[in-house]
Amino acid sequence: MTLAAASHGFLSPTGVEIAFLLVGLVTFGAAVVTVTTRQLVHAALWLVVALGGLAVEYLLLTAEFIAWVQVLIYVGAVVVLILFGLMLTRAPIGRSPDADSGNRWAALTVAVASAAALVWVVVDAFRTTWIDLDGPAAGSTAVTGASLFQNWVLPFEALSVLLLAALVGAIVLSRKAKAARAGEAPPAKTSPTGASSSGTSPSGASSSGTSQTGGVR
Amino acid sequence: MAPVPGSGLAKGLAVTLRTMTKKTVTEQYPDAQPELPPRTRGVIGLFEENCTVCMLCARECPDWCIYIDSHKETVPAATPGGRDRSRNVLDRFAIDFALCMYCGICIEVCPFDALFWSPEFEYAETDIRDLTHERDKLREWMWTVPAPPALDPGAEEPKELAAARKAADKLAAQQQADQSGQEDRPGQADQSGQPNRPGQEDRP
Amino acid sequence: MNDALDVTLRLLIVFVVFLAFPLIVGQTEHKVMAHMQGRLGPMYAGGFHGWAQLVADGVKFAQKEDVVPADADRRIFQLAPAVALLPYLLVLLAIPVGPGEGAVGQVVDAGVFFVLAVMGVGVLGSLMAGWSSANKFSLLGGLRTAAQLLAYELPMLLTAASVAMAAGTVSLVGILDAFEWWWLPWQIVGAVVFFVAGLAELQRPPFDMPVADSEIIFGAYTEYTGLRFALFLLAEYAGIVVLCGLTTVLFLGGWHGPWGADGLGWVWTLLKAAVLAFVVIWLRVTYPRLREDQLQKLSWTLLVPLSLAQIALTGVVKVVIA
Numbered sequence: 058m059t060l061a062a063a064s065h066g067f068l069s070p071t072g073v074e075i076a077f078l079l080v081g082l083v084t085f086g087a088a089v090v091t092v093t094t095r096q097l098v099h100a101a102l103w104l105v106v107a108l109g110g111l112a113v114e115y116l117l118l119t120a121e122f123i124a125w126v127q128v129l130i131y132v133g134a135v136v137v138l139i140l141f142g143l144m145l146t147r148a149p150i151g152r153s154p155d156a157d158s159g160n161r162w163a164a165l166t167v168a169v170a171s172a173a174a175l176v177w178v179v180v181d182a183f184r185t186t187w188i189d190l191d192g193p194a195a196g197s198t199a200v201t202g203a204s205l206f207q208n209w210v211l212p213f214e215a216l217s218v219l220l221l222a223a224l225v226g227a228i229v230l231s232r233k234a235k236a237a238r239a240g241e242a243p244p245a246k247t248s249p250t251g252a253s254s255s256g257t258s259p260s261g262a263s264s265s266g267t268s269q270t271g272g273v274r
Numbered sequence: 275m276a277p278v279p280g281s282g283l284a285k286g287l288a289v290t291l292r293t294m295t296k297k298t299v300t301e302q303y304p305d306a307q308p309e310l311p312p313r314t315r316g317v318i319g320l321f322e323e324n325c326t327v328c329m330l331c332a333r334e335c336p337d338w339c340i341y342i343d344s345h346k347e348t349v350p351a352a353t354p355g356g357r358d359r360s361r362n363v364l365d366r367f368a369i370d371f372a373l374c375m376y377c378g379i380c381i382e383v384c385p386f387d388a389l390f391w392s393p394e395f396e397y398a399e400t401d402i403r404d405l406t407h408e409r410d411k412l413r414e415w416m417w418t419v420p421a422p423p424a425l426d427p428g429a430e431e432p433k434e435l436a437a438a439r440k441a442a443d444k445l446a447a448q449q450q451a452d453q454s455g456q457e458d459r460p461g462q463a464d465q466s467g468q469p470n471r472p473g474q475e476d477r478p
Numbered sequence: 479m480n481d482a483l484d485v486t487l488r489l490l491i492v493f494v495v496f497l498a499f500p501l502i503v504g505q506t507e508h509k510v511m512a513h514m515q516g517r518l519g520p521m522y523a524g525g526f527h528g529w530a531q532l533v534a535d536g537v538k539f540a541q542k543e544d545v546v547p548a549d550a551d552r553r554i555f556q557l558a559p560a561v562a563l564l565p566y567l568l569v570l571l572a573i574p575v576g577p578g579e580g581a582v583g584q585v586v587d588a589g590v591f592f593v594l595a596v597m598g599v600g601v602l603g604s605l606m607a608g609w610s611s612a613n614k615f616s617l618l619g620g621l622r623t624a625a626q627l628l629a630y631e632l633p634m635l636l637t638a639a640s641v642a643m644a645a646g647t648v649s650l651v652g653i654l655d656a657f658e659w660w661w662l663p664w665q666i667v668g669a670v671v672f673f674v675a676g677l678a679e680l681q682r683p684p685f686d687m688p689v690a691d692s693e694i695i696f697g698a699y700t701e702y703t704g705l706r707f708a709l710f711l712l713a714e715y716a717g718i719v720v721l722c723g724l725t726t727v728l729f730l731g732g733w734h735g736p737w738g739a740d741g742l743g744w745v746w747t748l749l750k751a752a753v754l755a756f757v758v759i760w761l762r763v764t765y766p767r768l769r770e771d772q773l774q775k776l777s778w779t780l781l782v783p784l785s786l787a788q789i790a791l792t793g794v795v796k797v798v799i800a
Contacts, residue, residue, distance in 0.1 A: 098609050102554065105602065122648075125591035133598025134631060140605050141624035150551045150612050198588045198648050286764045290514040300518040 077117045084110030095152040101139045108132050122198040312423040314393035315376055319419050320367055320412035324388035327362040331380035331389060339373035340380060341366060341406075367409040372402045390419045496567050500715030501532045507715075507759045508532075514763040535708075542704035549612035550701065558610065559702070559709035562603025565596045566716035573723045574651050576733045576743035589650035590638050593724060594631075597679065600713065601627045604681075604688065607710070608698030619697020622688040622770060626678055629777035634675040636785035637668035640792045641728045654732045662731070664795060668788040669729035671781050673754070676721040678773065680714060682758060684765035687773055722754035723747070730754075 087106035094100050108131040115124035158164060205213055301308055310316070327344040343366035349359040381389045392415040399405050425432070431439075508531060512519030524530025546555055572586045572593055586592045601623060608620020642648045644665065645656040662669075678685035681697075689697035699710050726732055730750045733743030768776065 098551075099554075102606065121586075122588045122591065125588045125595045129591055129595035129598060129635075132602070133595055134628070137598075137601065137605065137624050137627055140602075140609070141621065141628065144605075144609060144617055144621050144624070148609055148617075150549060150610065198591075283765070287760060290760060290764045293516055294510065294513045296516070298513060298518050299516050302518070302521065 073117055077114060080110050080113045080117065084114065095154070095157070096150075097143055097153055098140065098148050098150075101136060101143060104139070105132055105136050108136065119197070120201070122201045310393045312420060313391060314395075315378060315391050316393040316395040317371065317391075317397060317415055318369055318374070318381065318412065319390045319392040319394075319415035319417075320409055321388050321390065321416050322364060322367070322409060322413060324384075324386045325364055325367065326386055326388075327364050328385065330383050330385065334379050334383045336377060336379065337370075337373040337375055339370040341368040341370070364409070367412060368406050369412065370406040371397070372405040390416065392416070392418045393420065394418045492570050493567070495719075496570050496716060499719045500712055503718050503755050503759075504532050504711075504715045505529065506755065507762070510756065510759045511763050514760070539705055539708035544704045544706060545701070547612055547701050551610035551612070554606050554610040555701075556706070558603045558607035559706045559713070560603070561606060562600055563709050563713040563716065565600035566713060566720050568596050569593050569720045570716075570723070572650060573720070573727055574654060574732060575747045577654070585651055586649070588648050590642055590648045590653070590728070593650070593720075594635060594638060597717075597720065598627065598631060600717070601679070603710075603713070604698045607702065611698070611701040613701050615694040615696075616698050616700045618694045619688045619700070622694075623681065623698060625770075626681065626685065626688060626773065629774050630675040630678040630781070633671050633777060633781035633785040634679065636782070636789055637665075637672040637675070638728060640668045640785070640789045641665060643789065643792045643796060650727050654727060654734070657731045657734055659731070659734070662729070665729050665788070665792070667784055668792075669725065671785045671788065672729065673721070673725050673757075675777070675781055676725065677758065677761065678777070680717040680721060682714070682718070683762040684768050685773060686767055687770050690767055718755055718758050719751070722751040722758065725754055726750040 084107050087103045087110060091100050091103040091107055094103065108127065112124045112127040112132075115121075115127060327342060329342055332338075332340040332342050342364070344362050344364050346360050347363050349361050351358050378391065381391060394415050397405075397407070509519045509527070520528030520531035522528055523534040546552055569592075572589050604623040605620050608616045608618075608623060611617075641653060641661075644661060645653040647653060647656065681688045687693075689699065694700070699707060702710060726747055731746075732750075733747050735742065735746040
């Protein structure tokens with residue numbers, strides 16, 4: 058990274074920056090469609106586009122590791138989980154007339170406010186910082202691993218504990234439901250734990266996957 | 275003893291692998307003709323000379339798939355003053371193989387051995403109406419009927435042969451008796467030649 | 479200009495491999511499966527032992543009418559085959575065939591993650607197909623696909639992470655550079671788990687509940703005809719090629735061979751991948767389909783613990799060596 062902000066104009070039109078902007082527009086558009094479309098499954102699929110666009114943005118910023126993890130966790134697992142849930146409950150083809158929210162204006166306000174806050178914080182923090190795209194990748198796996206386990210190890214571990222707690226909580230909840238049902242009815246052989254553990258698997262996969270590979274470095 | 279866990283899985287793999295190394299059982303049919311067993315029921319052949327137009331086959335057929343047309347012909351008396359004999363002449367004998375269910379009852383029921391199973395099976399047609407085969411076609415199939423297979427080594431003697439042998443033995447014994455008694459009563463020997471006819475005709 | 483030529487050439491080679499290898503695997507499956515069942519398989523197309531059967535099949539598929547059901551979600555229905563197929567093309571780009579940078583389509587720094595992430599995207603195609611067909615069998619197939627992906631992505635990732643730990647890098651090229659022969663016994667459990675999980679993710683028998691023909695006709699692909707159906711089939715066989723290539727690279731040492739790899743590295747890679755592809759076919763012929771609950775149980779109670787144990791073993795050995 059260089060601090061030579063003066064040598065860069067604001068959005069000097071290099072190829073990467075143009076691509077960054079275009080992909081950003083696509084991502085933004087996909088995100089807007091995600092929350093406005095009346096077709097439930099289409100919303101989930103537009104979410105794929107938005108998350109994929111985000112991954113491309115990471116790639117353009119040389120954060121390769123984050124980009125692929127983004128695809129792996131969000132597109133590969135979270136969206137699949139959402140689609141799974143949708144298909145399991147209700148996924149009509151065509152518009153759902155009730156796929157609307159009464160407090161859309163409140164939601165819009167909150168969204169704009171949080172976006173503004175994030176943009177303001179990021180702009181304020183990195184105003185004069187430029188990523189040198191030609192030099193060694195600033196977001197490669199090695200760099201990410203090193204910084205994660207040297208500078209950010211405490212938040213990382215705290216997050217791991219949080220996810221672990223969620224995992225344990227899910228198991229406890231499903232166990233209780235099973236015990237309660239077993240009390241009133243003859244015990245069934247099929248265990249509901251499979252569903253619950255599959256529900257928590259993406260988070261489990263994300264934490265252990267990243268921690269293991271990062272731990273090597 | 276409890277089996278080793280996974281041994282069943284390995285056994286399954288071994289079976290398929292072993293099968294792969296063995297010769298396949300596939301027969302390349304149009305290129306290589308199949309080896310059909312004797313008495314294969316392919317199609318029904320007609321030996322017209324044996325047919326007396328008794329219509330038993332047509333009447334017994336469950337599907338009514340046999341068509342027979344005939345007319346009577348008068349044969350002049352062989353001796354002067356005798357009565358003219360009438361004879362059935364076959365005009366049409368057709369089997370509709372679109373209806374035939376290959377039960378073989380017609381063959382079983384034929385008293386004069388005019389119908390036979392032929393192993394021929396390649397008679398597909400593109401039109402269902404072409405499956406009604408007339409007697410010239412049935413006659414062609416007659417020549418594809420194989421000779422009946424030899425009997426098993428320990429099998430019972432066929433009834434025809436048994437009857438013929440019995441008659442022949444009887445005749446021989448009688449001739450023996452005649453020869454020994456010839457000095458006493460000459461002139462009676464010729465009458466014993468009658469009963470040694472086998473009664474059933476051999477297959478063509 | 480030279481760079482452009484290089485890139486074009488690489489893309490072309492990968493594309494040809496992408497088109498040719500699945501067909502080779504498919505033809506091998508035709509013949510191996512037939513002989514394992516005491517049959518001959520295709521014998522006529524092309525003249526010599528039916529070598530052109532799949533070409534003939536392709537021509538047949540191209541001639542068929544492309545039907546979209548009236549109630550289907552048209553655009554998603556038509557897009558699904560591409561979503562299912564393209565990820566495997568991308569993955570092929572990153573699999574190194576021989577030593578050096580000349581033998582890989584594109585060196586990806588986080589290769590393992592790239593490969594697994596993009597392979598996971600391919601399953602989205604099946605989900606889209608299952609949902610958009612407006613057919614209950616398709617929907618059931620899509621559901622099963624999703625459940626299967628969720629169950630088997632985890633052990634696959636964990637075992638791949640084990641190899642990454644052993645090599646100290648997540649780059650596929652780097653993993654191969656660090657490979658030693660004794661990794662084979664060291665990572666054997668991980669290799670088996672990875673391969674089995676990969677089979678499940680590809681929905682290959684005995685893990686083909688999402689397309690179980692005797693239960694739900696053809697799962698998510700029930701309503702597809704013609705070329706789009708052929709694309710789904712091609713995706714399955716491309717998936718086999720990718721899975722075998724990946725297992726070879728991650729666990730079997732890729733271009734490393736017992737007699738050195740000078741100039742013949744790619745032969746070793748192809749040989750190992752071919753043997754694995756044979757195993758894929760062999761398993762399909764041998765085993766009956768698992769039931770849906772058995773499938774989930776296999777993953778959560780056997781494969782996940784095994785892969786965790788493999789990671790622990792890898793960590794311990796790594797620390798001891800260091």
